[in-house]
Amino acid sequence: MSWKLVLLDEVSKVLPDAPLKGSDIRVELPTASYALPAGEKLGPLTFAFDVSARGFVEGYDAPADVDAAGVVGAAPADAPGDAATQLAPALVYGGDSAWLKYGVEARVKAEVGFPLPYVALAANGDVRVLLADYHRHTQDTKARDALKKDAPELRLPLLTASLDKLGVGDAIAFQARGELSVTATLDWTDVYTSNLQTLTKLLSASTMVAFEAKAGATVSAKVKVVDDYAVIFSRPAAGQVRVQVKKVVAREAGVTASLHVEASLTDPAALVTQVEHVLEGLLSVPLSEFDSLMKKLEAHTLSENETKVLRIILDRLGFGELEANTTALRTQWEKLRTDVRTRVQALAESKFELGFRYEYLRLREQTTLLSTVCTDAQARTLHPLLVSGRMDSAMQKMQAEGLALEQCLLKEVNKESKAWGFSLKLGKWALGGSDTRELTQVVQRNSLEKESPQRISFLGVRGYKGTLLTPYMHWTADFKADMAEFRKSPTVADFDLGLYLLLAHDARKLSDHDLRQAVDEAIIWGALDDAEEEEVLKRIRDASGGKEIETRVELKLDNRTLRDVIQHAAAPDAHSAFARALARALPWYNVQCRDRPTVRESVYAPLWKEYLAHNWSAADAAKTAAAHLKNNPLVGTFAYVEGQLGNGMLTFAEIIQKNPGTVSKWRDLRAGLLDLRNSEQRSPSVFAGAFKDLSQSWAQSFHLKATGAFFLELASRGGNGLATVERTFTVTVPGTGTSIVFSKSRA
Numbered sequence: 017m018s019w020k021l022v023l024l025d026e027v028s029k030v031l032p033d034a035p036l037k038g039s040d041i042r043v044e045l046p047t048a049s050y051a052l053p054a055g056e057k058l059g060p061l062t063f064a065f066d067v068s069a070r071g072f073v074e075g076y077d078a079p080a081d082v083d084a085a086g087v088v089g090a091a092p093a094d095a096p097g098d099a100a101t102q103l104a105p106a107l108v109y110g111g112d113s114a115w116l117k118y119g120v121e122a123r124v125k126a127e128v129g130f131p132l133p134y135v136a137l138a139a140n141g142d143v144r145v146l147l148a149d150y151h152r153h154t155q156d157t158k159a160r161d162a163l164k165k166d167a168p169e170l171r172l173p174l175l176t177a178s179l180d181k182l183g184v185g186d187a188i189a190f191q192a193r194g195e196l197s198v199t200a201t202l203d204w205t206d207v208y209t210s211n212l213q214t215l216t217k218l219l220s221a222s223t224m225v226a227f228e229a230k231a232g233a234t235v236s237a238k239v240k241v242v243d244d245y246a247v248i249f250s251r252p253a254a255g256q257v258r259v260q261v262k263k264v265v266a267r268e269a270g271v272t273a274s275l276h277v278e279a280s281l282t283d284p285a286a287l288v289t290q291v292e293h294v295l296e297g298l299l300s301v302p303l304s305e306f307d308s309l310m311k312k313l314e315a316h317t318l319s320e321n322e323t324k325v326l327r328i329i330l331d332r333l334g335f336g337e338l339e340a341n342t343t344a345l346r347t348q349w350e351k352l353r354t355d356v357r358t359r360v361q362a363l364a365e366s367k368f369e370l371g372f373r374y375e376y377l378r379l380r381e382q383t384t385l386l387s388t389v390c391t392d393a394q395a396r397t398l399h400p401l402l403v404s405g406r407m408d409s410a411m412q413k414m415q416a417e418g419l420a421l422e423q424c425l426l427k428e429v430n431k432e433s434k435a436w437g438f439s440l441k442l443g444k445w446a447l448g449g450s451d452t453r454e455l456t457q458v459v460q461r462n463s464l465e466k467e468s469p470q471r472i473s474f475l476g477v478r479g480y481k482g483t484l485l486t487p488y489m490h491w492t493a494d495f496k497a498d499m500a501e502f503r504k505s506p507t508v509a510d511f512d513l514g515l516y517l518l519l520a521h522d523a524r525k526l527s528d529h530d531l532r533q534a535v536d537e538a539i540i541w542g543a544l545d546d547a548e549e550e551e552v553l554k555r556i557r558d559a560s561g562g563k564e565i566e567t568r569v570e571l572k573l574d575n576r577t578l579r580d581v582i583q584h585a586a587a588p589d590a591h592s593a594f595a596r597a598l599a600r601a602l603p604w605y606n607v608q609c610r611d612r613p614t615v616r617e618s619v620y621a622p623l624w625k626e627y628l629a630h631n632w633s634a635a636d637a638a639k640t641a642a643a644h645l646k647n648n649p650l651v652g653t654f655a656y657v658e659g660q661l662g663n664g665m666l667t668f669a670e671i672i673q674k675n676p677g678t679v680s681k682w683r684d685l686r687a688g689l690l691d692l693r694n695s696e697q698r699s700p701s702v703f704a705g706a707f708k709d710l711s712q713s714w715a716q717s718f719h720l721k722a723t724g725a726f727f728l729e730l731a732s733r734g735g736n737g738l739a740t741v742e743r744t745f746t747v748t749v750p751g752t753g754t755s756i757v758f759s760k761s762r763a
Contacts, residue, residue: 019065019120021167023049028160031073036114036162037155041075050120056174058400063122063145063174070121073163076107077114077155085246086262087150087189088115103384103423106187106250106260107150113185114155116162118170119148124192145192147173150250152185176399179249179257179392187250190403191264196245196385199282199408200368200440201236204229204290205755207367209570209744214359216761218298218352220334223761224548226555227297231753235286237279237368238408241376245385247402249395257395261386261407263379265461275377275471275500279368281361291357298356299329310349314342371440377473377498378458387422388414437494437516437572453478453715455707462502469502472511472700476707478714492518493714493723497703508703509696512575517541517724519717520568523750529606531556534567536604538745540613541571541724542738543759552758556747563751571724572742573731580734581727585689590730594682595625597726601718605666609650613725619650623668631679634661638669675718684712685723 021027023046030043052065075081076088083089089105107115121144149171153162171178173188182188208227216225248260281287292303299306309326312318318326330336330345333352338345379385386407390398394417401410414421455476461468476495494516503510519537526534535552538544544552556565573581587593599620600613609619623641626632632640642659645651651658661669672678688709695702713719732738745758 019050019052019170019172021045021050021118021163021170024164024167027073027167028163031159031163033160034158035156036075036116036153036159037077039075039077039159040081041073041116041159043073045071045073045120047071052120053172056172058174058403061404062125064125065120065122072119074117074119075114075159076109076117079109083117085146085148085189085191085248085264087148087187087246087248087250088117103260103387106248106258107152107185112154112156114153114157115150115185116153116159116166117148117150118166119146121146122174145174145190148189148191149173150187150189152183173247173249174403176396179395179399182249182251182257184251184254187248189246189248191244191246192405193242193244194405195240195242196261196405197238197240197408198411199236199238200372201234202364202367202440204233204235205746205748205757207235207364208757209742209746212363212742212744212757212759213740213761214363215294215298215356216759218355218359219332219761221761222545223332224544224551225297225759225761226300226552227757227759228293229290229755229757231755233290235290235364236282237365238282239277239279239368239372241278241372242276243376249399252389255391256389257392258387258389259395259398259402260384261402263383263385275373277369277373277376279365279372281364284361287357287361291353291360294356294360295353298333298352300332301325301329310346313339314346368440371438374438374496374498375440377460377471378456378475380458380460384423386411388419389422390414390417390419394419437492437518438496438514439494453711455704457703460502467504469504470506471499471502472506473498474511474700474703474707476703476711478711480715480717488522488524489717490520490522491714491717491720492516492520493711493720494518495707495710497700506700507697508692508700511700511703513578514575515573515578515727517571517714517720518568519721521566523564523566523748525562525564529604531565532606532611533604534569535745536613537721538569538743538758540600540721541569541743542728542741543569543571543743543745545760546612546614552745555756559747559752559754559756560749561752563749566748566750568746570742570744570746571728573727574740574742576736577731577734577740580736581730582689582693584730584733585686586693587730587733590686591628592621592625593729594685594722594726595628596621597722597724597729598624598678600725601722602668602671603666607654608652609645609648609654615650619645619648620668627672628679628682632672634669634673637672638667641668671718675716677712678719681713681715681719684709685726 027045027049031041032039050071055062055064057063074083076083079090081088086105088107089109091104091108091110107113124145151162151166171181171188173190178188208229216223219225244264246262246264248262250258250260252258296303306329309318309322309329312322313326327336327339330339335345335348338348397413398410401413455474458473460471462471474495474497477492479492480490496514497511499506499510500512501510521534531553532549535544535549535556539546539549584590596617599617602610602616602620604611608615610616623644626640627637638659638661642655645655645658648655658667658669660667661673664670665674688706691702691706691709713723728738728741731741743759746755747758748755
């Protein structure tokens with residue numbers, strides 16, 4: 017089955033009587049000029065053609081001819097953007113090739129009860145798709161001669177049989193606004209470091225919780241997104257078919273709905289083990305022990321010590337008043353078990369949805385989402401799956417066939433990847449690069465119109481891996497600003513903001529000093545409290561058994577909280593607040609004035625405040641510190657050490673010496689925050705300057721640590737407080753495959 021061009025004499029008149037080379041061919045076809053089948057079925061879908069169907073012919077022979085579907089284009093080396101991450105389009109300019117593209121619209125209907133994979137754009141509910149057929153010719157072929165050759169039998173991309181008619185250098189494409197689905201897999205540990213408040217809120221305020229996950233414990237979800245995309249089948253050589261799925265610009269104006277992403281776990285039954293781990297984290301004892309205590313309570317056989325243990329657990333859960341009513345207590349416990357299961361599932365699905373949305377908003381138009389080269393037989397199997405939007409099923413089929421993927425939207429999202437920050441994958445800025453600072457802007461448009469509304473996304477990354485002073489350490493700041501909807505003239509107020517900070521130590525055997533330093537960093541960012549230090553240290557030692565461990569502390573601010581920080585950056589005491597943050601961020605040391613962040617703040621904040629005002633040299637800082645601290649009873653003889661300027665990273669003066677430019681970086685940090693505060697109604701272009709200013713304070717781990725502490729204080733002044741600030745401390749023992757995620761319940 018195919019479609020044909022008729023009334024060739026009339027159609028030929030609108031084409032140049034000249035070679036395809038150098039011809040500008042963009043013509044609409046009169047309805048009477050083509051003959052279409054009455055309707056074609058693809059499983060439960062029916063593709064209908066009627067008098068409203070719009071047809072056209074376009075010609076391509078050089079890069080100046082832009083194909084909106086991205087089927088024809090320049091090779092990556094000649095294309096704008098990052099060529100290293102781009103695949104060549106299906107049909108590449110070069111040599112003696114030119115193409116005529118024949119396009120026609122169709123309407124799609126589905127059988128009753130079948131979920132339509134396409135999204136209606138028109139008010140009357142019509143779901144329209146674009147079918148295109150690309151025919152290769154030599155550049156010296158006259159346009160009218162090419163038309164006459166192609167016209168009798170044009171291919172319909174929705175028909176699998178059309179694949180057999182593809183000549184070398186030809187392509188067919190199917191473009192629609194519809195629902196794409198893919199399957200992604202994450203490690204449970206990465207899930208636990210996001211949106212953890214939904215679980216910690218089940219505990220009394222300021223209660224520590226620790227969730228344990230084992231290596232290989234993964235969770236998978238089917239992720240669906242609605243957007244405009246094209247499915248392309250081309251023939252690069254005899255016996256081969258290249259299959260591609262591309263993100264494309266909408267062909268119709270008015271698409272302003274927010275990007276919709278939805279995730280559902282592929283195996284909800286796999287939650288059982290994780291729910292048990294979470295319950296044990298909430299209880300702080302094994303489930304078997306708690307069940308035994310509950311049974312003894314109901315049988316009135318608890319010993320005095322067992323009664324004390326149970327009361328501590330019930331107080332953690334907020335069930336203390338139910339101790340005397342065992343029936344009500346049992347009911348609440350069963351309700352909690354059900355609630356935890358619901359929340360763990362929602363937590364995992366939210367991680368997939370938010371991470372996928374983050375990735376997807378940063379895809380440029382005509383990004384290849386999926387690409388592989390296969391045989392004709394394999395292409396015939398993939399065709400109906402891709403045309404009906406079932407990308408996840410197509411990928412499973414490719415895997416079963418052993419097909420190599422040239423490109424895949426989520427090829428890095430597997431059990432070996434890490435889903436830190438806002439993303440589902442680390443991408444090209446993977447942790448471990450020596451020094452990275454990059455702000456990427458992606459502009460998406462909602463139609464082919466020149467002045468169509470835009471959806472803009474910014475991704476700003478500042479990362480560093482220590483090489484000299486701290487070769488085992490790396491840190492990252494991930495700043496995001498993206499829009500959910502298309503806007504004609506977007507302003508800063510239209511953006512959803514977020515900031516993620518990470519301090520990480522690579523796997524190695526830690527001395528007691530280094531281990532306490534790692535735990536201290538978690539306390540500085542509020543993932544733990546001072547009072548829990550010894551308990552956490554014991555748990556880490558028990559889990560590691562002297563083996564190598566790796567640690568990471570993560571802090572994440574959502575849009576509302578980051579805007580609170582930006583708003584309060586203008587406070588008159590912001591200078592003092594940053595001095596307090598610098599004092600808290602000083603390295604841990606086993607003396608009374610340095611072994612707790614709160615004590616460091618009380619002792620050293622006045623010094624930092626004066627330093628920010630006068631910008632002392634390191635030598636002057638050493639003298640001033642010794643004089644200022646010598647009479648402080650918390651400092652004692654350590655004041656003498658503070659007066660010695662060595663080459664280490666311990667004293668107040670040495671920290672100044674090893675982290676130059678603290679004063680200028682503080683000024684830049686505040687300037688960047690104030691710039692965002694005062695730019696709500698300005699163009700998004702302000703993000704470039706603001707990111708440059710903010711990222712100055714993320715170049716050294718000490719400054720990043722202090723920035724996190726500073727942002728926490730400003731966030732606490734907002735209406736939302738610290739309740740939605742994500743702070744986690746994760747310890748992994750590679751030798752045992754165990755990871756423990758520590759966090760706190762916050763009011």
